[in-house]
Amino acid sequence: MRGARADAAGRGAEDIAAAALVAEGWAVLARRVRTPAGEIDMIAERDGLLTFIEVKARPSFAEAAFALGAR
Template sequence: MPRHDARAAREAAEARGRAAESRAAAALAREGWTILARRVRTGAGELDLIAERDGLLAFVEVKARPRLAEAAAALAPRQRARLMAAAEAWLAANPGHGAAGMRFDVMLVAADGAVRRIADAFRIGDPAGTA
């Protein structure tokens, strides 16, 4: 693939990702969540969304795929480990959140705009092969 085609493909994927994150953030806001941060970069990795509601802190990974089933299968064990490490880094730099606990959610966004949240999708200490 010529370099300009590769760059155009990356830019299109970036735009789809940002649009999916915006849809996911809007869905969370409609459910009463406050979006604390978007696209947070830590030394351990990036967190798509960080949201809080009634003291419950959620680190939200957004996956956009043509269909929801494909999005659901897109979170590998290695990526879950990076998300957990990034969340720990964010918590260390932002104490005082999550008085009622914390969890990792996955928001699935399909090409048709459908959004589905998998609440508490995985936990620190879960075996690497399960979600």
């Protein structure tokens, strides 16, 4: 199970991502949606495009890119 520090860091990263999306004209419809398959960090919409977003927080861009996968 994740610790409180990791949870706070994740929420902070999600706050930054949500603010960036809103600044680009996206409407953030939901955050931290729990499903039987897992959690969806964010659901956003712009111009009729519904998007499901996974937020990754890492110390560097290279580490963040490495953390991405097809799942």
